[in-house]
Amino acid sequence: MFQNIGVPGLVIILIIALVIFGPKKLPEIGRAFGRTLSEFKSATKGLVDEDKEEEKKTELTTVGKDQDKSAVS
Template identity: 75%
Template sequence: MFNSIGIPELLIILVIALVIFGPAKLPEIGRAFGKTIKEFKKEATEIQKEISG
């Protein structure tokens, strides 16, 4: 999913996030995003196991 996003793109996204949300909210948003991605990967793995097994 994120294989085509490189360092320059991530830096641009980070700068835009800083402008929109401000530096105080960024850690909170990052944690929420990380938890969401982790949960998504976990569910995708479970679905693959159910389909193949």
């Protein structure tokens, strides 16, 4: 969807945003957008970390079961 914007498109979008929101409100919007992105990034990282921990636990239990089976044989 946004693959073909390019630099001229971004400049036009910024000019339109400046006209709509004004020079006083635009920095506040930018900060809020930045905070939102950083929170999203940290939440996503937390989910990925939980997934990796779950995979490690699954591997450990699988390896433990395999060792138990070989010890019984």
